[in-house]
Amino acid sequence: MNSNNKSISKFKKYVEDYYVESNKKVISDIEKLIISNTSGKYFKFGDYNIEYIDYPGITTPFFEIFIDEEYFFYCKKEQPVILDCGSNIGLSILYYKLIYPNSKIIAFEPDIQINEILKRNIKRNNLTNIEVNQVALSEKEGKAIFYHSEIRTMAGSLTSRMTHEEGEVSTYEVPVEVLSKYIDKYDVDFIKLDIEGTELKVLREAGEKLRKIPFIFCEFHEGPGVEDNSLVEILQIFEENGFDIKITQSFRARQGNHRAFTRFFGKNTFVIWAKNKNIS
Numbered sequence: 001m002n003s004n005n006k007s008i009s010k011f012k013k014y015v016e017d018y019y020v021e022s023n024k025k026v027i028s029d030i031e032k033l034i035i036s037n038t039s040g041k042y043f044k045f046g047d048y049n050i051e052y053i054d055y056p057g058i059t060t061p062f063f064e065i066f067i068d069e070e071y072f073f074y075c076k077k078e079q080p081v082i083l084d085c086g087s088n089i090g091l092s093i094l095y096y097k098l099i100y101p102n103s104k105i106i107a108f109e110p111d112i113q114i115n116e117i118l119k120r121n122i123k124r125n126n127l128t129n130i131e132v133n134q135v136a137l138s139e140k141e142g143k144a145i146f147y148h149s150e151i152r153t154m155a156g157s158l159t160s161r162m163t164h165e166e167g168e169v170s171t172y173e174v175p176v177e178v179l180s181k182y183i184d185k186y187d188v189d190f191i192k193l194d195i196e197g198t199e200l201k202v203l204r205e206a207g208e209k210l211r212k213i214p215f216i217f218c219e220f221h222e223g224p225g226v227e228d229n230s231l232v233e234i235l236q237i238f239e240e241n242g243f244d245i246k247i248t249q250s251f252r253a254r255q256g257n258h259r260a261f262t263r264f265f266g267k268n269t270f271v272i273w274a275k276n277k278n279i280s
Helices: 003-036 055-067 091-099 112-124 179-185 199-212 231-240 251-256 260-264
Strands: 042-045 048-051 081-085 104-108 130-133 142-149 169-177 190-193 215-222 243-249 268-276
Touching (some): 003 055, 048 091, 048 112, 091 112, 112 130, 179 199, 231 268
Antiparallel strands (some): 042 048, 142 169, 215 268
C-alpha cells in the first residue's frame, strides 16, 4: 500500500470512528432523553404534553424542529400568518407558538388518524388561533387516493412511495385543495411544505402568487413511487419568483450519510429554504 492509500485508509477509519459514531451518539442520547420523558404515548417537553403514535414519529421531527430549528424564520409582525402544510401530530405548530405565540396558523393534515391526534394536541396544550384542515394539497381541487403506512406514521402521501417500502399500506380517498386558494385568502408570512412528494405540483399551481410570500420552507422528496417531482423545476420556480435559496439534505441524512455521491441512489429527501428578495 502506497503512502497515499495509507493516508486515505487512516482518514476513512477516523471518519467512521469519530464522525459517524459521534453523530449517532448525539441522536441516541436525545432519543433516550425523549424516552425518559415519555409516559405511555405522551411526551413531556417543557410545558407541552404531546400525544404521539410511535418513536420515529416523535424523534425525527423533534430533531428537525426543536434541535435543528428548520422552521425558524424572522418576522416583524407579532401575529404572523403561517400555512403549515403537512402538520402531522403538530410539533411544528407547537414550535411556531413558542417563537410567535400570537401567530395565526392554518394547518393541513390529510391523514385521518394523525389529524385526530393533531387536534387533540392543539386542544391539550391550550393553543389558539389555529385552523385545522383534513385535506391534501396538489395541483387541482377534488379528491384523490391517499396512501397511509401502518408502520411509518410520518410519511402518508398522495404518491405511492409507501408501497415501495416494508409494511402494510392502506388507502382511502381524501379531499384535495390548492395552495393558491389560501394565499389569496390570507396575508401569509411563512409557508411550510412537507407533503411527501407532491411539492412541485403545489408550487407549480401557486405560480406567481408565491411572490407575495416572504419565507417558504420546502422538503423535497424523490425515489420510487414519486412522479413529476423535479428538484430543478422547484428551484426554478423559486428563482423566477424572486427567492434566494439555500438547500441541504434532511437532518437525519446529514447526520448519517456524509458521502455525497452515495445519495444518487434510492430515495432522498432535501430541505429548501427560500427567502423572498423583494420583501424586507
